[in-house]
Amino acid sequence: MNEQDIKSMIETILTDMTSTKEADKNNVGPQTADSAPKEATQQDISGDVLDDITKIDLRKQFLVPHPHDREGYLKIKSFTPARLGMWRAGCRYKTASVLRFRADHAAAQDAVFSDVDPQLPKEMGFLETQTTCQSKDEYLTRPDHGRKFSDEMAEKIKQSVTPSPKIQMIVGDGLSSAAIEANVKDIIPAIQQGLKVYGLSFETKDVIFVKYARVGAEDQIGEITNADVVCMLVGERPGLVTAKSMSAYIAYKPTVGMPEANRTVVSNIHDGGLPAVEAGAYIAELLDKMIRLKKSGIDLKAAENAGN
Amino acid sequence: MILQTKLFDKLYRFGSVKEVLAKANEVKSGDELAGVAAEDATERVAAKVVLSNLTLEDIYNNPVVPYEDDEVTRIIIDGVNKRIYNEIKNWTVSDLREWVLSDTTTDYDIKRIRQGITSEMAAAITKLMTNMDLVIAAKKIIVEKTANTTIGRPGTFSSRLQTNHPTDDIDGIMAGIMEGLSMGIGDAVIGLNPNDDSVDSVVKILNKFEDFRAQWDVPTQCSVLAHVTTQMEAIKRGAPVGLCFQSIAGSEKGNTAFGINADMISEAYDLTLHEGQAAGPNVMYFETGEGSELSAEANFGADELTMESRCYGFAKKFDPYIVNTVVGFIGPEYLYNSKQVIRAGLEDHFMGKLQGISMGCDVCYTNHMKADQNDAENLAVLLGAAGCNYIMGVPHADDVMLNYESTGFQETATIREIFGYHPIKEFEDWMEKMDISHNGQLTERAGDASIFLN
Missing domain, CATH: 3.40.50.11240 (Ethanolamine ammonia-lyase light chain (EutC))
Known part of the structure; x- marks a missing residue:
């Protein structure tokens, strides 16, 4: 498991823990309907900022879970700027890699379609x-x-x-x-x-x-x-x-x-x-x-x- | 021959068949740039009405570039079977459209009639077809061609593996090839657009490709997309050229801009047949794209769709294994946005197949075009439905050398899954042997390039 995986695992666990707690709290009050969506309060909104996904070095990002040869894969991947080792979700892309592609494409489009600051x-x-x-x-x-x-x-x-x-x-x-x-x-x-x-x-x-x-x-x-x-x-x-x-x-x-x-x-x-x-x-x-x-x-x- | 009609009581008069063809085209920025597009939407429909009533003889007699002046026109006209042409020359363009779409018209019938039509006729009926017409009509046409393996068999869907590199770093290129192959990509061809197109560099890459292909016993063919003269020199030095590549245009002047002519391509075809790596008989690989003639000022006042159709007429002479329309590569001055690119992709695919060409499509766009990956995926699915022979497989759809966006390994895998298509049989057998797929389903090893490392 790489750093990215561990990070996201910890985040998932923390989120689960918090939501379980919230759910318990809600169950205490008899007036709360179980199925009613809970509106987020100021307390629920964290001040934390998500990591900037465009800062991840694509030559090092590696999402293949069980590679036949991890060291070898990382080595061959380092020879090219191509987006290799991004793995898949079924026959589609992983969320992380598809969002990064969209971010980079968005920057390219904005560069073309916006004017130079006057x-x-x-x-x-x-x-x-x-x-x-x-x-x-x-x-x-x-x-x-x-x-x-x-x-x-x-x-x-x-x-x-x-x-x-x-x-x-x-x-x-x-x-x-x-x-x-x-x-x-x-x-x-x-x-x-x-x-x-x-x-x-x-x-x-x-x-x-x-x-x-x-x-x-x-x-x-x-x-x-x-x-x-x-x-x-x-x-x-x-x-x-x-x-x-x-x-x-x-x-x-x-x-x-x-x-x-x-x-x-x-x-x-x-x-x-x-x-x-x-x-x-x-x-x-x-x-x-x-x-x-x-x-x-x-x-x-x-x-x-x-x-x- | 009638070149005028009324629409909503207004008279629309056209000066020539070429003008009717151009104005009957769906909206394309390239036709506007060339100054040949219809003035407004109604004039466009008026041109379609006039076109639908022209006979195939009218079209035959009015090629968009004169026979005497242009080698491509001569190749198209001289390639027509006169007996078959005489059987259909009184059909209107509308008749031909409805005949192609008819329930009773089969691939067998189309194979015969295609020998009696010119590229301008193929372009003409395309202009009367809706997008769904183009899908269903192309779907019924089967074009199979053989190099080492046979592409285009019903139920198959193939891909070209393209792992370009900004400096042609061979290890970086091979990393992409390993990952692509591990996803079942590359059954059409393993191809590279070299940055350095010197003979030495091309020979080096061809040797590496063939060594790898042979070592892993991959049933496919390889190609390095340098200029045809460079590949011929590489063959003469003993390099294993699988498919011999060249970009082509729909006029002699356009081909001159690419530094080629028919004699040169004939020579390359002959050389590759006799000294190439693939068994053949189909050993050529061409690329095209609407707008390339205009960009070389070689469109002769014709619209970009008609010029594109003429590329296929030229290609047919050399019986290529595959022809690829690189549909969105040329930029927004020729195809403005995703709507125009999607339309052009469907048009090119149909026109090519109608003329007997094994068509693939580089479903792509540049970053200064109003299009994104959703649009590329839309066109890929439409082409899957239309029975396209192959699309591109570029790592995550981003070409890091040519700086444009195409389709990734995932798109081919997804289209196979959606439509129940398979790779080319021998290639699929190889995937099973490599444990990349099991009973036609990708395994946990699929997408892991390192299965090719020791």
């Missing part, structure tokens, strides 16, 4: 913009609309940010608001810090926040600002392992309709993957390299392989 771009001092999408639904069903700005919005960008910068930073919500909320506050200063080494910089007020953003939106921004290098930090489509993963899509002088292969991608930026601070230093190094070599994507790779 205070975040304000607090950071970013320039606030929006693609031609008017709603989350439009964003999800019309990827083409999430890559475009209206003429008015394009003009606003042009008037507001420093023209022809070496580096144009963009923060786009993408498919995970949670990823932006979790990583942006750390990564922006980390990139700025990292750039100092190379004598490069950008101002936070020149960072463009884009609501309903697809990666392609950076191409139009590249054309509007005439930047050398454009870098978009964007929320990734969430999986169940994490809903907070962010990517950086970086391109040298991007233009609308350019091949996707011209982008350099840094993905998997989150606490359990590449932490924001480390990612910031790495992105700064890439930005410097692209400015020096005037290349990004597969062209940059080819140049690096050629020993430049």
Whole structure:
């Protein structure tokens, strides 16, 4: 029996004991009907908080009651993030594992369908913009609309940010608001810090926040600002392992309709993957390299392989 | 050929058969994205009325991509038996629908008529069918195919074991395979979508799969879902490819985007037949999904259902062991929500079976789609009722490499239990031998991966 099993057994015993006591009490009073449901009083409601099931390490959680080889099972299970060793209730799932799945899926859905906290771009001092999408639904069903700005919005960008910068930073919500909320506050200063080494910089007020953003939106921004290098930090489509993963899509002088292969991608930026601070230093190094070599994507790779 | 009708006194006029087909489709976000969907619900029904009155000859003469321009169209048209086609060409689309649904029409009758129809005809009657029509019609069609074992026998329900890993860690992959097999999963195929699709990596995984399969004497077939050219190279290096896999599309341009054409698939088919691990004769495994042509800008103004049907017409040429519609993988811009995914799953399954394809379905959704596991379970049960050959078995339904949600080992076990289905006979015998099942019931060892550890 593992810790989890023992815990739940003790809880069950305690609950049984309490309810038996309550039942005895009730039987004393002749006025109480046996079958009447008992309304919970303040006394009955414990102040205890249940354990957070999302804190359980899935690689260690093991619900098989009588495995042929427990040690061996735990070992093979440790090689994969897949939900193994979760056992079954008949041919269905155990309650614990089905609730954990639902919790992780709920976090993923909330990350997709909710907006980035409107205070975040304000607090950071970013320039606030929006693609031609008017709603989350439009964003999800019309990827083409999430890559475009209206003429008015394009003009606003042009008037507001420093023209022809070496580096144009963009923060786009993408498919995970949670990823932006979790990583942006750390990564922006980390990139700025990292750039100092190379004598490069950008101002936070020149960072463009884009609501309903697809990666392609950076191409139009590249054309509007005439930047050398454009870098978009964007929320990734969430999986169940994490809903907070962010990517950086970086391109040298991007233009609308350019091949996707011209982008350099840094993905998997989150606490359990590449932490924001480390990612910031790495992105700064890439930005410097692209400015020096005037290349990004597969062209940059080819140049690096050629020993430049 | 009449392309207009009145509905509630309003005239609805359509410009072409292709437009009628597109507008007669049930609501799909992908058709709206492509700009081919009906303007409103009434126009949709008007298109269905017009479609129901078209003859099969009208459909035959108007493939959605011209014969001269497209290899897939040529394969479909050239595959038609002209004598059978001539017997039915004056039927309306409505006639074909009612004939398929008729009490007196059997699987035997359908086997013959299917040789006289094109993929567009299969798509056309699908557009006139309700969800329950699609279930009952598919149920009566039996498609059996043989690699090492025979899939699709009445009373059986199979599963593909899929234990992908973000870095292809072979021990992690095998852990999932052991647990899946212990639940009776994997009788359709043991398959892996590799993260690293280099030839070396694919050869390594194929060898490991075959070693394990042989060691435990599991009656099934294995596949590593790399690009077909990678698998061909692996075969040439002596790797034991059971089923040769490839994603396919419903137009030549779509196939070009996948880096394939019919000659390449013919070559792979021939190579796998002669040097593959499985006895055959059915050694190919294809995957499809509504919307893939549009995403490659290769839909030629046609709707996603019709393009999907053409995938099956293309697949038929290579007599595959299984074809899998990965129905909800592509995302909400093609299938918006669970209602659209469930509908598409039933459509694809029926259209495939009607064309003689051994159909399976990856009942799935991405996390940016308005769907959840309850929806996936609904579609799985409907497909169970429709006599689907197989579904996926992914640990707890969560694919940790491709980041989408599918069906778990439990779903296959549950559908077998609900409908009284069995795994493929040889595989079930193996389960009894392994003491995973006893007289068809799972034992206490089922779900314990460690029975495969020493």
